[in-house]
Amino acid sequence: MKPVNGYVKPLLTDLYELTMAYAYFNADRHEDFAVFDLFFRKNPFGGEFTIFAGLSEALKFLQDYHFEDDHIDYICEQLPQCSDKFRSWLKGLDCSRVKMNSLREGDLAFPRIPMMRVEGPLGICQLLESTLLNLVAYPSLIATNAMRMRLAAGKDKKLIEFGMRRAQGPDGAVSASRYSYLGGFDGTSNMMAGYLFGMPVSGTQAHSYISSYTSIDNISEKTIDDPDGNKHEFIQDALKYRDELGFNNTNDGELAAFIAYAHAFPSGFLALVDTYDTLDSGIPNFLCVSLALKEAGYDPVGIRLDSGDLSHLSKRTREMFKEVGAKYNNDFANLKIVASNEINEETLRSLNQQGHEIDIFGIGTHLVTCQKDPSLGCVYKLVQVRDEPKIKLSEDIAKMTFPGRKEAYRLYGEKGYPLLDLMIVVGEEKPQEGKRVLCCHPFEEAKRTYVIPSKVVPLHNIVWEGKPQHESTPADEIREFAMRQVDSLRKDHKRPLNPTPYKVSLSEKLFKFVHEMWRKEAPIREMR
């Protein structure tokens, strides 16, 4: 059986969910029909879009929802007031009467549009809050971060997630690999993630490997077999090329390390070249070993830069590859250049401006910890109990919630771009292709737009009704879908600096309903 994170159980919740559940139970309200919206209020990273992720884990959580006896004992220790009836209730609890509508995993998510709408008995729906928030927020954040890096790097580059050592715990590492792949990365260095989710895994050596060799004498095996089994004088050949090319200042330990590594992986020779001196030692040593490999019938792969001026070093490296390729009439000009070392979105953009010859980026810390914005502020708000819509008031208008059961549609314009997302009351007339619809700004009543959509896509799908409502979608399909969605978005919404906000609108009916309720519920202060 594949390993799972054993922490993801109903007990992975905040105590207050249980105290609330007990208070509802005690007042006999735990069976009241309730509706909660899970959403965020602000896109991360100063951007204007977010990728929704984490759905399949959330559904797995619903599916397995069941309190273990030990966990119930622990809860009752914490809440000694609890009655035996509550204990039995917890024991029998599952998600068979819960219903969830959600965005499609990998879809674009925008502020205040529910990512999930959870409906069912108040008690159980309340208990789901903390865990669902935890399961959705970080995956969505990392997928968005990865997608921003993909946009910055361009489509023709390979992006590999390298962040396990800097991630916030083992699960942070595994989730980072999984959801950066969903957000458009090409692979990871994380073996566990590759094993669990099937994305490509890559990696070669660290500086310690290079420095573990001191000289050619460290190598016991002097020859290499070519693919047909014939022996080649591997070390002699490498030294011969070193003489021919006049590389007389290279580090011997590094040369030895490269030879030993190429011996182990003759078809996968990719060398870390900055241990001593990239241009005076690393690249020359790499070229000598590559020529010797080539002579034995193998194609070298390329090099990795892990320090210094990546623009300059990659350009100079490419020149050296071309020179040697021309001299020996081979394809070395196309060898791969991998770069790592504290790369973030800004570095990628700056490298593009300066020009570079990098084919593959390995990205760690900034990707996995989302350094620029390490949490997505997802919230889970009660919007209805029985037939009463509910709101959360706030002095900050941006924090007001939209009461009642809502659903949303993406309206596309003539040019094929999405124009806006429209939230409506569940049950009111849906927007239709070619039919004019009034779209209202959520807060400012003077800001309204008529839209005649060329295409209307419903955003919310029923994903759980006592059980999963669809087969789970393969990772590659979600990834392709996410990239298509981002592709479809107008360029100015994706601009790194001051992007145009993507509109989230309300139908006229919803607008009126919401504002009436705000006026009704908000207290009128007295000033003296």
Add this chain to the structure above:
Amino acid sequence: MKPVNGYVKPLLTDLYELTMAYAYFNADRHEDFAVFDLFFRKNPFGGEFTIFAGLSEALKFLQDYHFEDDHIDYICEQLPQCSDKFRSWLKGLDCSRVKMNSLREGDLAFPRIPMMRVEGPLGICQLLESTLLNLVAYPSLIATNAMRMRLAAGKDKKLIEFGMRRAQGPDGAVSASRYSYLGGFDGTSNMMAGYLFGMPVSGTQAHSYISSYTSIDNISEKTIDDPDGNKHEFIQDALKYRDELGFNNTNDGELAAFIAYAHAFPSGFLALVDTYDTLDSGIPNFLCVSLALKEAGYDPVGIRLDSGDLSHLSKRTREMFKEVGAKYNNDFANLKIVASNEINEETLRSLNQQGHEIDIFGIGTHLVTCQKDPSLGCVYKLVQVRDEPKIKLSEDIAKMTFPGRKEAYRLYGEKGYPLLDLMIVVGEEKPQEGKRVLCCHPFEEAKRTYVIPSKVVPLHNIVWEGKPQHESTPADEIREFAMRQVDSLRKDHKRPLNPTPYKVSLSEKLFKFVHEMWRKEAPIREMR
């Protein structure tokens, strides 16, 4: 059995650890004796100290180290070059020949002093790199963050970790609870963490609970039993006090929610008061219900503020508590005030400057994601192979490594403060109490100090030699130890702004050895 994170297995590693291991294996060097240091180069959060944490998890990882067959199959799929012999080697691999010295969990850690020194066969020690880094870095980061918040809040305040929903994944949440407790917090809202590690858990209600009630009519149960089983007219009493106190502008739904909650938890009544209007509705409603509770023989606990000006609101709340306490001649003046809402280290300091009446802080996002510095840059560097010391050169002097097997001592001065940490070569004469020792700056040869230590504490202890070398330490003990260590540190090292750096020094022998090796190994460039 208590849940564990199933991801923490030998396969939770970067592919390059396995390619290197195979390259060593292929060159018959995997059995070479090797020494690795795990350390960081810069304290987080602009500070001058770090708390070392994660050791017990790391030891558990070593203890269980064993590749499952499925995982070996996966590795061999990824590395089709691998021989059957390598496969068998992986199959038989464990940490029985590994030795680890480390700082004590909860101890102060400073830049470049190894947190761990790992020794043993090169192959297995290499494979441990990524996982050990992952298991140590985030725990140390979060413990340090928590300790900084503890210093900012002061010793007499309670600090509760509230961050599950914003943490980077389930494991991020559980680790945040565990290691913020280690770093001086008093508890968490996370039930799973409480269950696993035994720290106190707290929590009451969310805004949704309050807004789920519309009016007093929502309450079916009008009475409450006092501790002796006598019935009291709970609702009537609350309304009576509302009249008496002239609170005629409070929200009825909120009053109902408080009554229902107090009914469920009569001895644990703590109310969230900012759903409608803190001073005009929340506190008045809380006071009415508290007086009614008191009449039924229960002591209310207090309130939670989750928005607005926490300094002003807490002071005004305390005044109202005192007024009502005086009027009814009870102890309401001492009711607890809890505050939450995006609190970070700076908020805590600023609140102290402005004055406040908060007793307990609930801290989430900034604590658990370590927003200010979301990763601790731990590295794992090869410092010796067989009897050859190894270094990692870098153009950035701060990134140079210190070769060879080293150990460290904390030297205390007359006043009881630690003066500096001294690294020496393993085997050289240890520093001794009352005996003058020369301590050299690691990089600048002109900076040297004589120290006559009043006390000498060895920092590195053998914690693993084929098996754990000590019983595991209870969490509370580690927490007390960590707080004592930080207490012992001179105040200026803990100053929030521009703290004085704590000195990390080398013995003269180590200094000479290191600098000689740097000179020997660093390439001399040619300029033309």
